[in-house]
Amino acid sequence: MKWLLDLLKGKWLGHPLHPILAHVPMAMWPAALIFDLLSQWQIGGNAIVRLSFYAIVFGLATAVLAAPTGLVDWSGIKKEKPAWKIGLYHMALNLFVTLLFAVNLGLRWQTFREASEVDRVPLLLSAVGTLILIGSAYLGGRMVYEYGISVARMSKKKWRKLAEAGGANLPSE
Amino acid sequence: MLKDLLEGKPLRHPIHPMLVHFPIGLFLLSFLVDLASLACPDAPNLLRGSFYAMLLGITTALVAAMPGFVDYSDIRRDHPGKVTAARHMILNLVVVTIYGINLWVRSSTLSDPKISLLPLLLSIIGIGLLSVSGYLGGRLVYDEGIAVGRHKRRTPTPQDTLHFSIEHAARDGEAAFVPVPEAEHLRNGETLRIEIDKEVMTIARIDNQLYAFQEFCTHRFGPLSEGSFHGFNVQCPWHNSCFDIRTGKVTKGPAKVDLKTFKIEIRDRKVGVLLRKAHDQKT
Numbered sequence A: 001m002k003w004l005l006d007l008l009k010g011k012w013l014g015h016p017l018h019p020i021l022a023h024v025p026m027a028m029w030p031a032a033l034i035f036d037l038l039s040q041w042q043i044g045g046n047a048i049v050r051l052s053f054y055a056i057v058f059g060l061a062t063a064v065l066a067a068p069t070g071l072v073d074w075s076g077i078k079k080e081k082p083a084w085k086i087g088l089y090h091m092a093l094n095l096f097v098t099l100l101f102a103v104n105l106g107l108r109w110q111t112f113r114e115a116s117e118v119d120r121v122p123l124l125l126s127a128v129g130t131l132i133l134i135g136s137a138y139l140g141g142r143m144v145y146e147y148g149i150s151v152a153r154m155s156k157k158k159w160r161k162l163a164e165a166g167g168a169n170l171p172s173e
Numbered sequence B: 001m002l003k004d005l006l007e008g009k010p011l012r013h014p015i016h017p018m019l020v021h022f023p024i025g026l027f028l029l030s031f032l033v034d035l036a037s038l039a040c041p042d043a044p045n046l047l048r049g050s051f052y053a054m055l056l057g058i059t060t061a062l063v064a065a066m067p068g069f070v071d072y073s074d075i076r077r078d079h080p081g082k083v084t085a086a087r088h089m090i091l092n093l094v095v096v097t098i099y100g101i102n103l104w105v106r107s108s109t110l111s112d113p114k115i116s117l118l119p120l121l122l123s124i125i126g127i128g129l130l131s132v133s134g135y136l137g138g139r140l141v142y143d144e145g146i147a148v149g150r151h152k153r154r155t156p157t158p159q160d161t162l163h164f165s166i167e168h169a170a171r172d173g174e175a176a177f178v179p180v181p182e183a184e185h186l187r188n189g190e191t192l193r194i195e196i197d198k199e200v201m202t203i204a205r206i207d208n209q210l211y212a213f214q215e216f217c218t219h220r221f222g223p224l225s226e227g228s229f230h231g232f233n234v235q236c237p238w239h240n241s242c243f244d245i246r247t248g249k250v251t252k253g254p255a256k257v258d259l260k261t262f263k264i265e266i267r268d269r270k271v272g273v274l275l276r277k278a279h280d281q282k283t
Helices: A002-009 A018-040 A045-075 A082-108 A120-145 A156-165 B002-006 B021-039 B046-073 B081-109 B117-142 B181-185
Strands: B161-164 B170-172 B175-179 B191-196 B199-206 B209-214 B228-230 B233-235 B242-244 B250-252 B261-267 B270-276
Touching: A002 A045, A018 A045, A018 A082, A018 A120, A018 B021, A018 B046, A018 B117, A045 A082, A045 B021, A045 B046, A082 A120, B002 B046, B021 B046, B021 B081, B021 B117, B046 B081, B081 B117, B175 B261, B181 B270, B191 B270, B199 B270, B233 B250
Parallel strands: B161 B191
Antiparallel strands: B170 B175, B175 B270, B191 B199, B199 B209, B209 B261, B228 B233, B233 B242, B242 B250, B261 B270
C-alpha cells in the first residue's frame, strides 16, 4: 500500500505528480472552448471540430489519472489547516468540471466526424466548464503559492544542510 | 508596477506557472494527433488539427515567456535555484524555436493523410526537451520554493547575499563588531541577506529600527529575507510560520524552534552586527 501512495505522490520522480498531470485537462478544456468558438466563427471547419473533440478526450483521460494523485496529496494535509478546506473545494469543483466535460463529449460523439461547427449546447458546456475549471485551478495554485503545500517536502534535507551550514537554530531531526 | 503585475501579485498567484499549462498541453495534443494520423490515415483533417494545436501552443508559450523572464530575474543571484532557472529558460527557448521550425515545415503538407518523418521527429524532440524543461520548472517551485509566498511581500527582495568577515572586525572582549554599511540605506520593510563567516542572517528595518536574525526558517528552512512583515513578526514565505524578530520566538507554527537573533549596534556612526566569537555562537 505504501508503494502505491509513494507512487501517487511522485516520490520516485522527486516532484509531486498531481500538478504535472493537471496541466493536461487545464490546457485541453480551455483549448476546446477556443476551438469551439473558432468553429462558430467558421474558422478551421471540421478539422477544428475534431481537434476540440480530441482535446476533450485527452483532458478527460488525464483528469482520471490526476484525481487519485490529488486525493493522496490532499489526504496528507492536516484538517485544521486552511489548505485542507481549499483542497476540498478544489476537489469538488474538479469532479464537477470533469462530469461536465464527459457530458459535453457525449453530446458531440455523433456529429464530430462530419460537422464543421460545434452546436450551441456543447459550446455552452465548454464555456461553463472552463470558467469553473479556472476557478478550481486557481484554488489549486493557491494551495501551493499561499500555503506551501508540497513545497520543500522532498528537498527538506538539502535545505536543512544549507541552514546548518549557515549556523541556524534547527529542530532536532 | 509592471513587474508586480507580471509576477501576479494582484492575483496573489504567479502568472508564469498559470500560462505554461497551455503550451505543455497543446504540444502534447499536437503530438498525439500526429500519432493518430499514423494509426488511422483514413480520418480526415488530423494534420490540420495538429497544426492548429501547435500554433496555439507557440502563441501561448510566447505569452508565458514574459512573466517567466521576470520571475527569473527576481531570483537572488546566489540562490541554488538560479542555475536551474537558467537551464529551464534556455531549454524553453530551444523548444519554442524547434516548434517554430516544425510549424513551418508542416505548413505545406496540411492535407496529407499521414504525418511525414521530419515534423514527427521534430515533435518527438520537442516533447522530450519540453518534458525536461517542465520538470525543472516544477522543481523550481517544489524544491527551491521560487515564487512561493512571493505575493505577500510588499518590498523588493534581496538580489544577492552580502559577505563579511569577522577577521578585521573591531574586537570587544568576547564580541566582534562587523560594520554593515548597506544596512543604513534600508527602508522600512526591506531586508538584506548577509553572511558573516558562514553565519547567514537577515537584517530588516521595521519601524525605523534594524533587526538581525537567522536567515533560515526552523520549519523547512525557507528564506526569511524574502518573508513578509506584520508588526514585529516575520512570516516565512513558504509555510507561513511567524517569528518575533526582536526575540526570535515562534509566534505561529508550523515552526516550533525559535530563531537565533543578533544584536545590531551603532559604533562611530557605523551600523553593524555584534557577534560573539564563532565558537560561542552555537549554544
